[in-house]
Amino acid sequence: MARLEELDLPTFDHTDPEMRGDRFHAAMREVRAKSWLAQVPFGYMVLDRESAEFFLRTRSAIFPGMKIAEIFGVTEGPLYEEMKRNILHVNGADHSRLRGLVNPALSPRAVERYRPAMKGFLEGLLARAVESSGAGGGPGGSASVSCEFVEAFAKPYPSQVIASVMGAPLEDAPRLHHWSNWIQRQFDAASMATEIEAIDQAVREFYEYAEALVQARRDDPREDLISMLIEAQDPDHPPARLSDVECINLVFNVLVGGVDTTQSQLAHAVRLLAEHPEQWQLLREDPSLASAAVEEALRYEPITPFTARITTEEVVYRDVTFPEGTVVMVCAFTGNRDLDGEPDEYDETDRFDIAADRGRARALTFGAGVHYCLGANLARVELQEGLGFLARNVTALELDGEPAFEGVSGIYGLSELPVRLTL
Numbered sequence: 001m002a003r004l005e006e007l008d009l010p011t012f013d014h015t016d017p018e019m020r021g022d023r024f025h026a027a028m029r030e031v032r033a034k035s036w037l038a039q040v041p042f043g044y045m046v047l048d049r050e051s052a053e054f055f056l057r058t059r060s061a062i063f064p065g066m067k068i069a070e071i072f073g074v075t076e077g078p079l080y081e082e083m084k085r086n087i088l089h090v091n092g093a094d095h096s097r098l099r100g101l102v103n104p105a106l107s108p109r110a111v112e113r114y115r116p117a118m119k120g121f122l123e124g125l126l127a128r129a130v131e132s133s134g135a136g137g138g139p140g141g142s143a144s145v146s147c148e149f150v151e152a153f154a155k156p157y158p159s160q161v162i163a164s165v166m167g168a169p170l171e172d173a174p175r176l177h178h179w180s181n182w183i184q185r186q187f188d189a190a191s192m193a194t195e196i197e198a199i200d201q202a203v204r205e206f207y208e209y210a211e212a213l214v215q216a217r218r219d220d221p222r223e224d225l226i227s228m229l230i231e232a233q234d235p236d237h238p239p240a241r242l243s244d245v246e247c248i249n250l251v252f253n254v255l256v257g258g259v260d261t262t263q264s265q266l267a268h269a270v271r272l273l274a275e276h277p278e279q280w281q282l283l284r285e286d287p288s289l290a291s292a293a294v295e296e297a298l299r300y301e302p303i304t305p306f307t308a309r310i311t312t313e314e315v316v317y318r319d320v321t322f323p324e325g326t327v328v329m330v331c332a333f334t335g336n337r338d339l340d341g342e343p344d345e346y347d348e349t350d351r352f353d354i355a356a357d358r359g360r361a362r363a364l365t366f367g368a369g370v371h372y373c374l375g376a377n378l379a380r381v382e383l384q385e386g387l388g389f390l391a392r393n394v395t396a397l398e399l400d401g402e403p404a405f406e407g408v409s410g411i412y413g414l415s416e417l418p419v420r421l422t423l
Contacts (some may be wrong), residue, residue: 001323004044010034012304014329015041015189020405020412021240024305029346032334037320042189043327049361052330054317055309057369064310064327065089072192074415077204079186079196085249088371095370102250102374103117105228111378114165118385121160125153125395130423142422146400149417150267153386158262161382162255166225168213179206180259182250188410206255207388210248226251264384264406264413265365265379269297272352272419273387274399279354282359283391292387293354294380295363298336300352302365303412305333332364396422 013033018025031038036048046052055061065083074080083089102108129152133145147153157259159177163170183360185191191199201279213228221227229247242250249296273280273293283289315322322328337349339361366373373379390397401418 001011001316001319004323004326007037007320009039012040012045014045015409017190017407017409019408021403024408025350027331028331029350030339032346035079039144040329042309043329045329045331047331047334049225049335049364050366051317052332052335053368055328056307056364056367056371058315059311061311061314061328062091062311063107063371064308066256067310067327068186070191072196074192074196075277077200081111082183082203082249082252083186085245087250087253087374089230091370092108097192098242098246098250099370099374101232102229102254104227104232106254106375106377108240108377111381113383114161114378117164118157118382119389121157121164122153122386122389125156126389129153129421136352142395143337144419145423147257147419147421149270149419150263150414151273151416154263154267154270154414154417157266157386158259158382159264161378162258165258165378166213166255166366166384167217167222170297172209176255177208177259177263178202179209182257183256184260184411188407189411190407193410207248210251211223211244212252214244216249225254251398254375257373260413264303264380264411265297265301266383267414267417268301268303268412269293269383269387270390270397270419271399271403271414272297274397274419276352277398279352280397282355283387284395286287287388287391290391291355291380291386292313293387294383295358296354297383298365299358301337301412302332302336302363304367305367305408305412306331307367311421329362335364389409390421392422394423396420398422 010031012027014217032047036046036051038045038047046055049169065086065088069075069080069083072081087095090098120149128143129147130143155177156173159173159180162169163173163176168176182199183206185195185199214230217224217226218230221230226247229242230248232242273283279293309328310328311322311324311326311328313324337346339349339359366376398420399418400420403414404416406413406415
């Protein structure tokens with residue numbers, strides 16, 4: 001039996017602002033080749049699927065949100081209240097109750113109803129991109145559109161979807177994106193060190209907005225998420241319903257978890273398809289592969305490469321003692337490259353292939369266990385519609401410049417993705 005501090009472990013700095021793109025991939029390959037466990041700033045990191053599943057699922061570790069608040073001196077104000085009420089930070093019976101109330105509104109069957117709206121948003125964004133580019137007809141009547149994909153598609157699309165799901169006016173989609181972008185930074189150590197006031201302001205503004213929207217839906221219920229939550233009943237304690245505070249915070253969780261994340265995953269998926277033209281051709285020839293392409297993008301380039309847990313008691317795992325209060329970073333990036341719980345040949349699993357048989361292993365990108373991502377079903381449908389739409393409407397997809405990668409601490413996205421679309 002060994003204690004963590006007694007082990008000679010490789011080190012990895014996931015907070016390094018230069019850790020992105022090819023350098024990130026190479027560093028992950030190197031550290032994974034050395035061990036299943038590494039030392040990182042603030043704690044330790046587990047690197048294979050089995051250990052990732054263990055720490056995501058164990059009841060002896062929780063999301064360290066309030067520890068993050070303590071580290072950065074967040075002890076009061078809107079951000080503190082949001083962190084305290086965020087479903088990520090709620091555990092036990094209260095967590096089960098809240099999940100039970102919101103899950104029906106975001107079930108696989110429930111989110112199917114949003115596909116027509118998603119198609120409409122994508123059609124509008126493509127039409128705008130064509131108009132903005134002044135694309136003219138090419139050989140055979142084709143048109144070439146050069147655009148910055150993040151700004152033209154990946155950024156507006158998820159915020160339009162979330163506005164539709166919430167029941168907010170579509171013209172408010174840019175404001176929802178702004179708030180989500182800032183509030184997500186509570187999960188990035190660098191932003192928490194330098195941008196707390198701006199994050200706090202975004203939380204305050206969204207709380208005011210959501211409170212008014214919930215009241216409007218109480219007076220005028222519709223077929224949207226907020227109306228469903230207002231009517232949600234606790235099946236174990238009828239007719240107990242969500243309080244306004246609980247309803248607002250669940251809407252808050254859906255917003256924050258469903259805009260920047262989907263934007264970033266869609267951008268990476270399109271980048272990967274543009275970088276692998278043979279994969280794009282497969283999707284183009286058979287748009288029904290959109291679902292498989294989504295799963296492969298989630299596996300290969302997870303936009304949440306690291307998820308944190310903190311042990312609430314001493315944990316012994318693989319004959320290693322993790323003391324109470326140990327911060328454990330769970331690496332979805334390397335965990336996703338272990339299939340069915342067994343490490344495979346890294347060269348094979350470190351290959352982007354939308355037609356590969358990956359077995360039944362589900363990507364760890366949405367987490368695992370009781371805190372599995374609340375909006376995973378909605379995100380999958382959005383991504384499927386996005387890739388399927390492009391496959392049906394774009395004959396050629398090419399990079400039109402170098403992608404600009406963001407850092408891997410927090411949400412791992414792209415700030416720019418210049419592409420050329422041949423229609």
